[in-house]
Amino acid sequence: IKPNFYTTQFFTGHGHFLQYLHRIQRSDTYSCTCTQDATQDPTHLLLHCTNYTDIKHILNLQNINTLHDFVHNKNTYTKFKTLCKHIHTELVNTHFHYTS
Template identity: 65%
Template sequence: MIIILIWVEMINNNNNNNNNNNKACTTTLTKIEPIYINIKIKQIKFKHKHNIPLDFPLDITITEYIQNLKHDSLLSAHTQTNDTFKKFFPSIPIPKFINPDFYTTQFYTGHGHFQKYLHRIQRSNTDTCTCTNNTPQDSIHLIIQCPHYTNIRHELQLHNIISPNQFVQNKQTYTKFKLLCKHIYTHLHTLSF
């Protein structure tokens, strides 16, 4: 299964840094290697098929070498992701049951309808949550701490979660997390109109 994410970028002062983070998050979530790795793999397979000498260690098979290339590529992409993403996924590989969607991707990356992000890209005058005057409203605050969403966290039995990576540790919790993200996004989106 291949997951394709379409990223809508906002114009801001840190566009290059955001582009790198966006590409890294997308690469890590989709588990698709960058084009240069894909080309290198195709070259290796072509050389092997046509008995052209290969330039990799002789103590491993071609399959192992290709797996190592893919793993190293994902590891590199993971190190380039933003801090919010790393709180959900502190290490790779990403569990196979993770199927990011429009809502969860915003929470993984922190690039959504959150006051902290909107303030950073100069779309809001404040970065604080409406639940208090001094707490930045980011995705982590909303899913774990914000009192506005205490009831839905209890209904979904997610109220004992204290760390973002706990939302993605098993399929059952992840399914509930997707519902939480959609609920919060929908609520925030209605507040802005």
């Protein structure tokens, strides 16, 4: 497994995730936009967030149940990298005002 910029954000949890932005006092909330009951962190975004159901379906990742499943084989990991880039790009566009 060779991480890239996008996967590193998810592996470390240091990125445009509201949980992280809240921890460093750049956001008033840590709740995901899909529901106020969920913390917006990498695990939630990758496994549970309904905001990314469509892209997971397109990438044929809808049956992923654990984070380990994303790195199970090269094909799945390649799709995981695409998913991370997609989510990261949306988060940057959505949370830009928190970091500027």
